[in-house]
Amino acid sequence: MITFSNNSNLELSLIVMAKKYPKTKQIVLLWFVLVFLFQPSFLLRNVIAAENTVFIIRSQQISAYNEAIKGFEEGCKEKNISIKAIYDLKGDAEEGKRVVQNIKDNNIKPNLILAVGVLAATIAKEQFPDIPIIFCMVINHERFNLGGANITGISSEASVEDQFALLKELLGAPKDVGVIYDPTKTGKIISEATIVTKKFEFHLVKSEVFSEKDIEFELKNIINKIDALWVIPDSTVITKKSLSVISKIALEHHLPIFCTSDAIVKAGALVSVSPDYEYTGIQAARMAQTLLSSPTTTSLGIKQPDKLKLTLNTQTAEIIGVNLSSMQSYPNMILYP
Amino acid sequence: MFSIRSKLILFMSLLIIIIGTLSCLFFLIHSKKQQEKTLKKLGTSLVMLLAQDDEVKQALNYAQPAFLDTPISRIQALDRDEEIGYLRISNTQSVIVEEKTPWIDIDMKEIPTIKDFSITGVPRLDRLRTRGGAHVAESSRNSDVSLSNRKITCAGKVFYDFSIPIFGKQTFSEEEFAAQILGESEGSKEKAQQILGFVQIGLSPHKLNERVNEIIWRRILPMGLIIISGGICVTFFLSKYFVSPLRHMASITLDIAKGNLDRAIEIRSQDEVGQLSTNFNQMTKALRTSYEEKEKIMAQLRENVTELSRANKELVEIQERLVRSEKLAAIGKLASGVGHELRNPLGAIRNALFLIKKRLPSNGALNDNQKLNQLIELIEKETERSIKTINDLLGFSRIAKPTVSPANIRSIIESSFSRLKIPDTIKKTVLWGDSLPLILVDASQIEQVFINLIQNSCDAMPMGGLLTIHAQREGSFVTTTCKDTGCGIPDDIKNKIFDPLFTTKPKGLGLGLAISSNIIQRHSGYIDLKSKEGEGTTFVVKLPIVKT
Incomplete structure (x- = not known):
């Protein structure tokens, strides 16, 4: 389109020049003949260029990311969006830089970039400030300052409100809910949760930790004051070692754990609310289509996932003695094991 | 015997010397530890810089010692005090580069080469985390997991040996966390990190010793001397300040003990000594009052005793007089009775003798008459004497008022x-x-x-x-x-x-x-x-x- 427009201007100027200088009439005629001959190829090029190109940058090879990419690919079908390449950063920042350099060296500029995972999102934001970027599957995205004029994202956690709505449905009467968190990492979530819990008539028992070592002590400190434990995606709190400790202590006290990760449910938590990863990809595809169809729009902000799934550990429910009948009607229920 | 001040000075000086010595010792140990810590930090930094250097990794990948020249010269540039004694970079099979400082006379073969990850002190794989693709000691708070840090002795020389494995690619930590939250992928499960080789740096403690010696001579010893001498001087003056009121008090008490109760202690402060002085003055005052009262009572008593003894003496005298008077009265009564009874017969005898004498011839020459006259005179003389005695007795009994x-x-x-x-x-x-x-x-x-x-x-x-x-x-x-x-x-x-x-x-x-x-x-x-x-x-x- 841009090429076409440029050619028209040139033709006009040539006509003016032919009128001014009659001797060049033949040359102008020749030019028109040439333009006429090559016009279809220009038009063809414009038709090809109308198909939007997308690069997918993936942080690493994990199934959740792959599911999201799969969803995105599905969502892009027949939407005039072409996924030109999928780059894998292999979880390595150096690799990420190398990949970005490679993209830049090849002088290929996509219409949109889908960044899957935090590494991909941060590198893409840093390296491609002039290309619209959609990120997804970034755990606790608030920590990474991923806002920007060209950044659109889908949160990888269910909203705090959704989580507590589910908890209320599950536990019924207002209860004391404990949470262990590192204020340097998830302080914002807790601030938001403090307001939300009041709305649901829960009392949030907060316990701050700054090291993995303190988790056991802090948990034992609050365990008798709470009716449920809320595990948030905090990298200080969630480690392989601490997860097993938290699960063990909670089960000993018949305390339900609810969280945003089905992996933690598999480790012994009662229930999790998490996005449907594949549907997140589809949602990202829809957002990509919106962005690409309106060149003036470069960002749609950060959205909540449209579709959530519920993962429930029946074994834990049995040990704790939770009645699952109210949960049976939930549409996207995954029971484990 | 030592005075209290001498004891105080002696004790305090001893205490200050002990405290000063202990402080210096503590400071010395602390300084040495600090220096060691600094040395360890330097060693850690140097060894980690080498271990993270991409050129080093490439050199190990291709076993090209030439690639190591630049990173090594960068490290050497950082070693301003020339503390690096030796440096060794090896891959898992053989030593690629081995350098030692010329002035150190050691054989590099004597320094143990790190070949195995299980060597004591070498950090375990799971203790290391990565951030932005670079190795970071997860516990820079905890030095023992950062890297191998041993003291080794070689040819009589001590080195702080820093060894660390050089890893291949690492996973971005947040991605590890994401993988944990989102569920492990099939490919990411505990993939073993590739060890490309080892970096080993030995730091010589000669500069550390120099710095410690400098600290000893320039800081610790002067500080110790200042503390001890200052402390002793302060003790000297303090003891003088504290003991002088007591000494003053002692001299005053001595005076008081000698009986001079008019002395009083000057109160110079409101502290315990001042309180003691006040109490002592009150006690002296009370003692003086008591002494004066006692003196009064004693004077009164002495007066009474004198009075009593005088009265007693008078009483004795009166008693004697009374006895004497009674005796005199009795004698007088007796004399009066006897006198009356005897005076009349004696008067008659005297009159009879007068008549006898008259009838005897005054000029008779008879011997018988002479002898009779003599006898009559004798009778007359004795009669007179008797009468006189009786008169005396009567006179005695009749002493008139x-x-x-x-x-x-x-x-x-x-x-x-x-x-x-x-x-x-x-x-x-x-x-x-x-x-x-x-x-x-x-x-x-x-x-x-x-x-x-x-x-x-x-x-x-x-x-x-x-x-x-x-x-x-x-x-x-x-x-x-x-x-x-x-x-x-x-x-x-x-x-x-x-x-x-x-x-x-x-x-x-x-x-x-x-x-x-x-x-x-x-x-x-x-x-x-x-x-x-x-x-x-x-x-x-x-x-x-x-x-x-």
Whole structure:
């Protein structure tokens, strides 16, 4: 389109020049003949260029990311969006830089970039400030300052409100809910949760930790004051070692754990609310289509996932003695094991 | 014995020396640890820089020592104090580069090469985390997991050996966390990190020792000396400040102990010493008050005792007089009775003798008559003597109540002398005091007293001697002494000398002094004697003067 427009201007100027200088009439005629001959190829090029190109940058090879990419690919079908390449950063920042350099060296500029995972999102934001970027599957995205004029994202956690709505449905009467968190990492979530819990008539028992070592002590400190434990995606709190400790202590006290990760449910938590990863990809595809169809729009902000799934550990429910009948009607229920 | 100040100075100095020494020792240990820590930090930084260097990784991947020149020279540039003793970079099979500082005389073969990850001190794989693709000791708070850090000794030299494995690619930590939250992918499960090789750096502690020595000589020793000398000086002055009030107090207490209760301690402060001084002053004041009260009571007591002894003496005297008076009264009564009964018959005998004598021829020459006359004279003489004795006894019993009138003692004594015959062997001296006052006495009775005393004195000096009479005024009395140089009176009979019927004379009745004593008492006067056997006797008579 841009090429076409440029050619028209040139033709006009040539006509003016032919009128001014009659001797060049033949040359102008020749030019028109040439333009006429090559016009279809220009038009063809414009038709090809109308198909939007997308690069997918993936942080690493994990199934959740792959599911999201799969969803995105599905969502892009027949939407005039072409996924030109999928780059894998292999979880390595150096690799990420190398990949970005490679993209830049090849002088290929996509219409949109889908960044899957935090590494991909941060590198893409840093390296491609002039290309619209959609990120997804970034755990606790608030920590990474991923806002920007060209950044659109889908949160990888269910909203705090959704989580507590589910908890209320599950536990019924207002209860004391404990949470262990590192204020340097998830302080914002807790601030938001403090307001939300009041709305649901829960009392949030907060316990701050700054090291993995303190988790056991802090948990034992609050365990008798709470009716449920809320595990948030905090990298200080969630480690392989601490997860097993938290699960063990909670089960000993018949305390339900609810969280945003089905992996933690598999480790012994009662229930999790998490996005449907594949549907997140589809949602990202829809957002990509919106962005690409309106060149003036470069960002749609950060959205909540449209579709959530519920993962429930029946074994834990049995040990704790939770009645699952109210949960049976939930549409996207995954029971484990 | 040491004074309290010396003890204080000694003790405090000892304490300061110990504290100073311990502080220096602590500071030394702390400084040494700090220096060691700095050295370890340097070693850690250097070894980690090498381990993370991409050129090093490439060199190990391709086993090209030439690629290591630049990273090594970068590291050497960072070693400003030339503390790197040796440096060794090896891959898992062989040593790629091995360098040592020229001035260190060691054989690199003696330094153990890190080939195995299980060597003690080498951090375990799971202890390392990555951030942004770079190795970071997850616990830069915990040095033991950062890297191998050993002290090794080689050819008599000590090195701090820092060893660390060089890893291949690492996973971004947040992605690890994401994988954990989102569920492990099939490909990401515990993929073993590839170890490309090892970096080993040995830091020589020579600079550390130099710095520690510098700290010792420039900081610790001066600081220790300042602490100790300053502390001792402060102790010296402090002890002086604290002990001087006590010393002052001690000197004052010594004075007080000597009886000077007027001393008081000057209160210089309001602290415990000040409080002690205040209390001490109060105690001294109380003691002084008590002492004064005691003195008053003692004076009163002494006065009372004097009074009592005087009263007792008077009582004894009165008792003696009473006894004497009673005796005299009894004797007088007896004498009066006996006298009356004997005087009349004796009078008749005397009259009869007078008649017999008249009838006998006065000029008869018969021997019988002469002898009869002699016998009659003897009877007459003895009868007269008996009558005289009886008269004396009667006179004694009939001492009348004195009729007093003002009289001159001088005239009384002179009158007494006139009625006596003083033997020539006795030298008489009479001394009169100036302006002798009149005395209120019965002159005839007093005269009798002096007659008795002078007569006794003359009797006491049968071989002659000196009789001294001295009259003078003493207060409200005129005192007259009658002193002889006779044989004196033995002490054992002094008390009896005024008793009636007691006499040492062969022909005495023992009434003279008793009568004299009685007369003087009736005049409210005093009579006493002072005598020493072999030296003489002095009688003292006190008679009241006329009150104007």
